[in-house]
Amino acid sequence: xxxxxxxxxxNLSAGARKTLLTYLAISAVVxxxxxxxxxxxxxxxxxxxxxxxxxxxxxxxxxxxxxxxIVGLAASAxxxxxxxxxxxxxxxxxxxxxxFFLIGVVLILGAIFIGGFAAAWTFLYPLPAMGKGVWxxxxxxxxxxxxxxxxxxxxxxxxxxxxxxxxKYGNLGKxxxxxxxxxNSQDEAPPSAVIASTMVLIVNIAGIAAGAVVLVLSxxxxxxxxxxxxxxxxxxxxxxxxxVFINAAIYQAVIAxxxxxxxxxxxxxxxxxxxxxxxxxxxxxxxxxxxxxLLMDFAMPKWALIMGQIISYMSGFPVLVVTAxxxxxxxxxxxxxxxxxxxxxxxxxxxxxxxxxxxxxxxTISVNNVMHNTLWVPGHFHIYLLLGLLPMLFGxxxxxxxxxxxxxxxxxxxAFWFYxxxxxxxxxxxxxxxxxxxxxxxxxxxxxxxxxxxxxSVFATLVVIGALVFAYRFLTxxxxxxxxxx
Ligand code: HEM
Ligand SMILES: [Cu+2]
Numbered sequence: 400x401x402x403x404x405x406x407x408x409x410n411l412s413a414g415a416r417k418t419l420l421t422y423l424a425i426s427a428v429v430x431x432x433x434x435x436x437x438x439x440x441x442x443x444x445x446x447x448x449x450x451x452x453x454x455x456x457x458x459x460x461x462x463x464x465x466x467x468x469i470v471g472l473a474a475s476a477x478x479x480x481x482x483x484x485x486x487x488x489x490x491x492x493x494x495x496x497x498x499f500f501l502i503g504v505v506l507i508l509g510a511i512f513i514g515g516f517a518a519a520w521t522f523l524y525p526l527p528a529m530g531k532g533v534w535x536x537x538x539x540x541x542x543x544x545x546x547x548x549x550x551x552x553x554x555x556x557x558x559x560x561x562x563x564x565x566x567k568y569g570n571l572g573k574x575x576x577x578x579x580x581x582x583n584s585q586d587e588a589p590p591s592a593v594i595a596s597t598m599v600l601i602v603n604i605a606g607i608a609a610g611a612v613v614l615v616l617s618x619x620x621x622x623x624x625x626x627x628x629x630x631x632x633x634x635x636x637x638x639x640x641x642x643v644f645i646n647a648a649i650y651q652a653v654i655a656x657x658x659x660x661x662x663x664x665x666x667x668x669x670x671x672x673x674x675x676x677x678x679x680x681x682x683x684x685x686x687x688x689x690x691x692x693l694l695m696d697f698a699m700p701k702w703a704l705i706m707g708q709i710i711s712y713m714s715g716f717p718v719l720v721v722t723a724x725x726x727x728x729x730x731x732x733x734x735x736x737x738x739x740x741x742x743x744x745x746x747x748x749x750x751x752x753x754x755x756x757x758x759x760x761x762x763t764i765s766v767n768n769v770m771h772n773t774l775w776v777p778g779h780f781h782i783y784l785l786l787g788l789l790p791m792l793f794g795x796x797x798x799x800x801x802x803x804x805x806x807x808x809x810x811x812x813x814a815f816w817f818y819x820x821x822x823x824x825x826x827x828x829x830x831x832x833x834x835x836x837x838x839x840x841x842x843x844x845x846x847x848x849x850x851x852x853x854x855x856s857v858f859a860t861l862v863v864i865g866a867l868v869f870a871y872r873f874l875t876x877x878x879x880x881x882x883x884x885x
Contacts (some may be wrong), residue, residue, distance in 0.1 A: 514538020
């Protein structure tokens, strides 16, 4: 059970080390807090709590935006850590992103819990301007400005990765491995961390730009209602940004799988032509599938919806398949060392792969018309976020915790099983609820739905206990994490 995986980062300065650990420490705390929020929504639907709809929708808004923001932050730390082994990145920019993030978080929390803002994290037009006394325009503005600031921070970070990568590789095409893919170049392909980071910076710069545009438009409308927006355009921009940002978090966190699993199996993970091709295809597809969020909008051009359906079928696949097959070939008969880190990383592959199946079901226009506003939808995305993305991030934390031969105890193994069993049960209850046509985003449920909610609540509690151990371990071992050589 003990592992002697050593974590060394030759180029990491003390300042960068501290900043990255701060990113991750904040992430560990916020994961836990947001999970408690998530569980409390299930308790409310179970009629075990009596917070009432107003608090429910505030918590739903906070849980949605909080989880999306914090996985973005944690995943960018994974990317930065591995990318900076190959490329010179700016530590001041890394710090600046964190500062923008924290200021944004304060504004968003204030908007929700002081101002009463509860229009859901998607802030769809014209809801922010329609608080009807529950929240005012200033609260909505505080939310939008907070989000805008967080976007500015991330934009700086990805512009800096673009700068660093172009300085070393000449241009983004070379960093994506195109000479190897298209021109049979015999030079060694860029490392997977560079290929993945390049994809991410391309899609996230585009996504954040769209997000910034729609945030500014919404702000103008808030104070100048005569400046009306096109609701369909707004929805397109928001979902382009939201879809890209959350997917890019997975594409950053998966670098941890590429870099850490080989250490556990003693086999290298070299980018092949198929690997390079998949990342190039996913770069294009992740930006063109977002219309799967608009399948119910009859005013959308039909071709866009059909494109959304077809590309949804294909888009999850390339990177997922090369990663899953890559991981399996790496593990097969390798004598892999099993510990919390490797277990979490393998779970993340399974969770990511499983989540794609119900996603594709929902991405089918005829099914979507029936399922979209049911709990089926949180069901599928919690599979690949809770059981795919978060295990990558927790796995990375454990990898750091185990640096220099530091050991973790049996309680961590138990926590893993709590998380796994709780997570699987929890998402299964969402899917079953969706099958029963139970609507999503309802604070109060009919009495025949409550049994589903109660079973889900028990599973959610198991997940929270598991995550509590993960977070506790990371936070209490912070000072012993020794990764920089300088
Ligand atoms: C213990 C873990 C978690 C629990 C108990 C939980 C619970 C919930 C619940 C009850 C809802 C509302 C469902 C409804 O519409 O009635 C929800 C929505 C959501 N959750 Fe989670 N969740 C968890 C983890 C996560 C994670 C890890 C992420 C992302 C990384 C996430 C992202 C979201 C998002 C984006 C929504 C949609 C909010 C909206 O509809 O506006 N959750 N979650
Ligand atoms: Cu999407």
